[in-house]
Amino acid sequence: MNWLTSTDHKHIARLYFLSTFVFFGVAGILAMLIRAQLAQPGLTLLSPHAYDQVFTLHGTAMIFLFIAPFGIGLANFLVPLQIGAPDMAFPRLNATSVWMFIFGGIIVLAGAAASGGGASAGWSGYAPLSEIEIGTGAGQDLWIIGLLMVSVSTILTAINLLVTVLVYRAPGMTMWRMPIFTWEIVATALMILMAFPSLTAALAGLLIDRRLGGHLFDPSTGGSAILYEHLFWFFGHPEVYVMILPYFGVITEVIATFSRKPVFGYVGLVLAAFAIAGLSMGVWAHHLFTTGAVANPFFSGVSFLIAIPTGIKFVNWIGTMWRGSLELTTAMLFALGFMLNFLLGGLTGILIASPPIDYQAHDSYFVVAHFHYTLGGGSMFAVFAAIFFWFPKVYGFRLSERLGKWTFWPMFIGFNLTFLPMHLSGLEGMPRRVETYPAIGHLPLLNLLSSLGTAIIASGVVIFLVNLVLSARARVPAGDDPWGGFTLEWATSSPPPEFNFKELPSIRSERPAFDARHPEIAPTR
Amino acid sequence: MFPFSPATTQAETLGADWFVFSVAATAVGLVVIALILAPPLLWRRRSGALPVQNAGHRVVELGSTLTATAIVVGLFFFATLPHERAVDATVASPDEVVNVTAFRWSWRFAYPGTPVTIVGTPMTEPELVLPLGKTTEIDLRSADVQHSFWVPGFLFKRDAVPGILNRFDLTPTRVGDFEGVCAQFCGLDHTHMRFRVHVVPAEAFARWISSGNRKRFS
Numbered sequence: 105m106n107w108l109t110s111t112d113h114k115h116i117a118r119l120y121f122l123s124t125f126v127f128f129g130v131a132g133i134l135a136m137l138i139r140a141q142l143a144q145p146g147l148t149l150l151s152p153h154a155y156d157q158v159f160t161l162h163g164t165a166m167i168f169l170f171i172a173p174f175g176i177g178l179a180n181f182l183v184p185l186q187i188g189a190p191d192m193a194f195p196r197l198n199a200t201s202v203w204m205f206i207f208g209g210i211i212v213l214a215g216a217a218a219s220g221g222g223a224s225a226g227w228s229g230y231a232p233l234s235e236i237e238i239g240t241g242a243g244q245d246l247w248i249i250g251l252l253m254v255s256v257s258t259i260l261t262a263i264n265l266l267v268t269v270l271v272y273r274a275p276g277m278t279m280w281r282m283p284i285f286t287w288e289i290v291a292t293a294l295m296i297l298m299a300f301p302s303l304t305a306a307l308a309g310l311l312i313d314r315r316l317g318g319h320l321f322d323p324s325t326g327g328s329a330i331l332y333e334h335l336f337w338f339f340g341h342p343e344v345y346v347m348i349l350p351y352f353g354v355i356t357e358v359i360a361t362f363s364r365k366p367v368f369g370y371v372g373l374v375l376a377a378f379a380i381a382g383l384s385m386g387v388w389a390h391h392l393f394t395t396g397a398v399a400n401p402f403f404s405g406v407s408f409l410i411a412i413p414t415g416i417k418f419v420n421w422i423g424t425m426w427r428g429s430l431e432l433t434t435a436m437l438f439a440l441g442f443m444l445n446f447l448l449g450g451l452t453g454i455l456i457a458s459p460p461i462d463y464q465a466h467d468s469y470f471v472v473a474h475f476h477y478t479l480g481g482g483s484m485f486a487v488f489a490a491i492f493f494w495f496p497k498v499y500g501f502r503l504s505e506r507l508g509k510w511t512f513w514p515m516f517i518g519f520n521l522t523f524l525p526m527h528l529s530g531l532e533g534m535p536r537r538v539e540t541y542p543a544i545g546h547l548p549l550l551n552l553l554s555s556l557g558t559a560i561i562a563s564g565v566v567i568f569l570v571n572l573v574l575s576a577r578a579r580v581p582a583g584d585d586p587w588g589g590f591t592l593e594w595a596t597s598s599p600p601p602e603f604n605f606k607e608l609p610s611i612r613s614e615r616p617a618f619d620a621r622h623p624e625i626a627p628t629r
Numbered sequence: 630m631f632p633f634s635p636a637t638t639q640a641e642t643l644g645a646d647w648f649v650f651s652v653a654a655t656a657v658g659l660v661v662i663a664l665i666l667a668p669p670l671l672w673r674r675r676s677g678a679l680p681v682q683n684a685g686h687r688v689v690e691l692g693s694t695l696t697a698t699a700i701v702v703g704l705f706f707f708a709t710l711p712h713e714r715a716v717d718a719t720v721a722s723p724d725e726v727v728n729v730t731a732f733r734w735s736w737r738f739a740y741p742g743t744p745v746t747i748v749g750t751p752m753t754e755p756e757l758v759l760p761l762g763k764t765t766e767i768d769l770r771s772a773d774v775q776h777s778f779w780v781p782g783f784l785f786k787r788d789a790v791p792g793i794l795n796r797f798d799l800t801p802t803r804v805g806d807f808e809g810v811c812a813q814f815c816g817l818d819h820t821h822m823r824f825r826v827h828v829v830p831a832e833a834f835a836r837w838i839s840s841g842n843r844k845r846f847s
Binding site for chain 2: 152153156224225226230232233236322323324328329330333363364365366367368369370371372394395396397400401404405408409411412415416418419420421422423425426427428429430431432440443444447448451452454455458459460461463464466467468531532533535536537538539540541542544622625
């Protein structure tokens with residue numbers, strides 16, 4: 105029963121890793137169904153109603169049940185270790201959060217078994233579509249209730265992480281000596297506290313309208329449809345950064361370690377994280393440029409400003425690698441892949457922040473390409489960088505580096521083959537969320553390329569699963585510090601003992617584990 | 630498809646925005662890709678010796694921040710703002726007005742002051758007829774949920790949001806047929822909520838409208 109009742113943050117993190125990966129598998133299979141249906145024009149593999157459920161649950165699971173909560177799980181594991189704390193501030197609250205998340209996720213997906221099918225209004229669940237057209241089937245209600253649980257769980261964890269960082273740092277671990285990953289989590293937690301209550305309100309409103317006879321979002325009975333769009337995206341855009349800032353932290357740690365150099369521009373990186381967090385609260389209506397109901401120039405201008413702190417991060421990553429001693433481990437390859445993919449997603453992000461461009465790109469496959477380059481080519485690649493980097497610390501044995509590289513290349517090539525053509529199919533007039541398309545222009549060719557690419561990505565994921573099985577059998581011990589790590593988690597055993605540290609090294613910079621190995625150049629006070 | 634051949638005066642402005650941003654993004658992208666790939670190509674680990682432990686560079690950090698700021702501020706004030714204003718401006722007295730209503734799952738095109746109303750179904754695409762070289766004001770409404778009026782050939786879409794009236798101008802500069810689609814997911818038959826824009830010379834348009842949609846175009 106220990107796995108059920110334990111409040112150890114490392115155990116809770118492992119629950120996050122396991123559950124988010126199961127949800128990732130479900131979402132990935134749904135993605136392959138989408139690409140199978142769209143491989144050629146006019147296919148009828150899935151009925152329209154089935155297709156609507158598939159893309160709704162694909163988006164919902166990838167965002168709410170994989171990319172965001174994997175970052176939460178990583179924070180659960182790493183933040184107490186990186187600041188030299190024995191556990192999270194509120195261990196039982198932490199256990200509450202993870203189980204609330206797991207059951208919330210199961211409820212969301214289980215809705216697919218309800219009579220009438222699962223949720224089918226898209227991951228953004230626009231009202232009044234999600235209220236009147238979807239009808240009274242329980243699937244949409246279970247989607248709402250499950251996401252409410254995930255939302256509340258996320259808010260509780262954000263509070264937990266903030267208090268842990270503010271109160272439980274080890275002696276010597278000043279704020280300005282915290283690892284960049286921990287700083288990014290602080291910024292993420294603040295965004296969660298500001299944004300998730302708006303999601304909770306939007307979802308509760310949907311439930312009130314659907315089940316309690318409310319009229320919040322249905323204009324035919326005096327409600328406001330645009331109000332739902334505002335509430336949802338007031339959450340939804342900060343959520344985009346909730347899904348990227350933890351991974352900026354991952355990439356920073358991986359690059360610094362495998363370049364054997366301190367982080368370039370530490371203070372600038374931290375300030376950039378808070379600039380992104382702050383600005384992210386003022387850009388939500390760029391999702392509403394085409395509604396004709398918002399002040400486009402204002403939201404466009406603020407969106408452009410986010411490019412500046414994001415650019416700073418690229419300069420810092422490149423500066424960290426510059427004249428370094430680079431070791432191209434699997435984690436480092438995924439970090440490099442992250443930078444290249446996220447660069448493209450960031451650049452197209454600047455394009456669609458300009459309303460005249462968004463008037464064409466919005467709700468087309470161009471936007472699908474854009475956000476997959478940030479969340480898939482970005483965050484998901486960082487997830488794999490994190491796995492290959494911290495797996496030995498979390499589970500105590502190593503993953504095969506050779507199979508790791510065989511995971512990276514199909515994923516990198518397959519990812520770009522899938523999503524690069526989508527920019528063009530979007531510009532040629534392919535809207536999102538259609539279960540087929542006419543055989544005009546280059547649409548059949550572009551879609552076929554995308555579908556082939558997805559199969560290549562999947563082969564990379566399969567090699568990763570093989571790696572897990574073979575490495576678990578071989579069980580090559582990780583040792584305390586397999587990579588020459590910088591931060592405190594590498595100064596304890598793998599996996600760390602209960603309460604994390606038998607003794608702590610002295611903390612005189614943001615990389616105490618490095619200082620302990622190199623006393624000749626470590627700061628002395 | 631890029632590069633675009635604009636089919637409305639509004640699309641000329643929209644295409645100009647695409648052009649400016651695409652050039653800027655390509656230039657920045659190529660520089661950054663080169664900078665990302667240089668370290669793994671040049672400085673692979675060959676010995677246990679530690680590299681120089683520099684932790685920043687004031688001039689590089691400040692310089693790159695100011696450069697990024699100059700680029701986005703420049704793009705915003707010299708491309709986005711003027712282009713957005715030009716496209717979203719509507720003329721006070723348009724040559725024609727069409728009331729467009731989106732519903733699940735097709736479109737209704739009504740020409741006020743005439744008996745002409747064209748209603749489609751998911752199986753039969755309705756046709757929106759526009760006169761060449763004239764400015765037509767589209768008054769866009771939704772009868773139920775959110776939809777979006779998108780003509781990819783015009784580089785333009787506008788959402789039909791229930792409870793909101795959206796007005797915009799279209800001034801076609803080329804005769805021909807243009808595909809139209811609903812871009813905002815609206816349920817089961819969203820995929821088949823397509824329409825066609827038929828741009829005809831102004832005289833042919835006048836004959837067609839005065840015939841009450843009986844006279845077909847040759």
